[in-house]
Amino acid sequence: MSTFQILNGLTFAALLFVVASGFTLIFGLLRIVNLAHGALYLLGGYVGFTVATRTGSFALGGLGAMAAIAAIGLVLDQGLLRFVRGNDLRQVLLTLGFAFVLNDLMLVIWGGDSFTVPIPQMLKGGMRVFGVFYPTYRLFVLVTGIVVFAGLWGLLNHTRLGALIRAGVDDAEMVEASGVNIRRVFLVTFLLGSALAGLGGLMGGAFLSLYPSADAEILVFSLAIVIIGGRGSLVGVGVGSLLVGLLNTLGQVMFPELAYFVIFGPMALLLAFRPLGLFGRAATT
């Protein structure tokens, strides 16, 4: 692969990381596989697109997308998921139903055309890196991915909330028994994870564009990343995103029509040896 393609893979991995980290945070702590995550990504993209074109500000678009998707996450968690707590299967299928509703509503509001979020002036054009001329915006996505990773790393490892989340991933009941309102930690995590999906939607919307089946594609990639990386592990998501991003680019270059195989072949192989993923640990409950 050329440098250009490797950079493509890395920037795609950065986008996937932003989306999948939200997915795995929720999965790891709340044990909820949020199959509406792809729909939240796409909705974040659409909202970000609308806000960014109306106000002319990319940053406002990002804030709008994150706020809107966190609000939707609040509705999903407090309005619907609270009725099926403790039952994994019903939770998953409920989020799936929610995704169907969201998708259909997006089709009503934004139609079937594809949109591209406008890139701010300072990120347009390209620059020279590692001897190739590369689009500035995609480098920005790469940097954002790294910043999000660092931010989550700091949050998880150096704050009280992060300590509670990590403890909750291992054993939520014990955390609750020691007098912590784990419900509130759950809610904050759910909102944070949703907001990350919204941010991913805006970022992805500027270089992958937004169209009605984009949510399913992102969801599959997120699933692959979580299956590879393991439940609730930040490093796992990082490694998983890198693997999936690079493999996807490799696949598109070498076997454009069967690109999916190139990602899921290794995933399947890995699963045969480590059913819980590279960095996954068995749940204690």
Next chain:
Amino acid sequence: MTGTEPQPIRIVGMTGRSAGAVLVVLALAAALPLVLSKYQVGLATEILIFGVLAMSIDILAGFAGRTSLGHGAIFGVSGYVVVYASAQAGLSPASAFVLGMIAATAVAAVFALLAVRTSGVYFLLLTLALGMIVWGICLRWTQVTGGENGMRGDVRPAFLVEHRPFYWAVLVATALVSYAMWRFVRSPFGLTLLGIRDSESRMKSLGYNVPLHLFVGFTVSGFFAGIAGALYAMFNNFVSPSTVALAQSVEGVLMMIAGGVGTLFGGFVGAAAIITLENVVSAYTERWQTVLGVTFILIMICAPEGIIGTLRAIAARGEERYKGN
């Protein structure tokens, strides 16, 4: 069994009473086309086909404790192969049908190989991801699958082109396949699956090869889903990526759950409920997806045991009250 109890008379494994009930239901179902319009016969055909799909999912969900979100893809692969084999490769409908079943079983075996080591949510995720791969291939491999436009082809043999004969053919196939599935889940093998559903570790320590049983169970379930898919291809004479999409798996699972997990024949009740709902709703609005999603959410919150399960629970409560007096 003490040996002194009178053994009920059994006809092909059924008690006399249930055999009678089956005959009545079959006769009624066979008489339907005589009173229904062409459009309604089409709906009834669809209900039968999706009932088979829902039952095939129930084999895994209700009897092995593993809910698959990949059966729509297995179903769709069979459809694709049937249409491709007859329209593009020029094979006879019968051989296309057999090829479709073989392809679906092969895909199911691959899915099974990967999925048997997982359970619960991981199983769901993995089957979902695998189904998505199939969808991605159908969408992107344009030369073979026709890409987004799908493939059209007259798949039905000449004597089944009319809607009534086709309905009867599907009814016969459905009856045979349902009987086979019923025997399958009641066989010693099916009981082993039940044991695995209830306690995997106990079955393991009793010396059962759990992954092997799950593998076979999954493959057999995929075989039945493949039959449903081949029938659907003949029904529609058309396949497209939406035939293999996640929505297809989800509808199958929804029908299975609506009918009642582990009831097997509940699949037909669920299929009838969902397909009727779809057609009623479609007459008023184009937002079927929203209605489907809302139905899904409501069933998860209000009636997770499904229609039959909820009715049974109500009946059981009534009986208790009756006994209490």
